[in-house]
Amino acid sequence: MDAAARGRDVRQRLLAAAVELIPERGWTAVSTRVLAERAGVTPSVVHYHFPSVAALLDEAVVGFMRGVVGGIDEVLAAAETPAAAVDALVGSVTRYTGSDPMSLLAVEACLAATRDERLRDQIAGVLAESRHRVGRWLADHEVPEPETTAAMLLAAVDGLLLHRSLAAGPDPAATATVLRRLLGADPSTSDAVGEETR
Template sequence: MSSPAARRGLEVRRRLLAAAVELVPERGWAGVSTRVLAERAGVTPSVVHYHYPTLRALLTEAVVGHVRQALGEVEAFLATASTPEDAVDALIASVERYTGSDPTSLLLTESYLAATRDEELRERLGGAVVEFRLRFGAWLGERGVPDPERTAAVLIAAVDGLLLHRGLGAAPDSAAVLRRLVDRGGRA
């Protein structure tokens, strides 16, 4: 069993990560300061740097953790699918709650933009997406979808794009088009 100090340390880290996930959508990646983050988490700024070497490292851990959690939720939706067409429907259903202007959509948009300028963030976010794509591609391959890994990559990118377009109020209903990507013989 861990000591009380270790448990308190884990709780502080959890609060710091949660504060980061709240603040990035509210203020933008560059608008999150150590002081603001510490205030939101209910700690002093020195505590932030006790637990993380830099603010950027904390933000990166928070975002990548949140993305991994979101991808885990998508995989839970996919677990209910029996056909590739059902998987596309599940993939689309898993993101229906996102409007493009909700906190998670804004967090992803801000993070993707920040990743264009931050190599570590880009590698870690990209790693999470690649891991998901490989699992999804293997699932598609087991069900006879041609070129399953690249099909998974296109489907995931299309859903990401649809989420970005929602923020602009321009996301069309694309389920039928996406189903055709996994069509194994005219069933879409």
């Protein structure tokens, strides 16, 4: 492995370490030392590859979120109707408990973004991309006001995830029924979410 490949490998290990450590310790407790230990490098290497720990954390979280958003196309491709798309998106919530690493990572990132304008702008860009992807699919399926509808649908999914972390969320199956109604889809056309949550 040449020097450039080794450098890329170290960067990826540091980014992966950050994604693991943020949910475990909390954003502000992730230090140069703990990142270096988790990635198996010396602390000086962290600052060789990144200008600061904050910059490393920002890049790790935004990269992870972009990966999640990239998966939306696959979810939508499997849905033949708007009702099925609602079920698929809402059903994805059932994989998360609110205390799992991904949920905690998202909460920590959003809290950090309230104090970091650059991170806030980057996360806003990722959210805008997710709305665009869903909105484009809804437009192709002749759903009225597709961009606004996509924003509302994704906000509902985000809200379900947040409420699950507080053990206060509504039932995903009931939520899917309401959202299908808002999209003009027959609420009785699918019970996939109900099957997942039973």
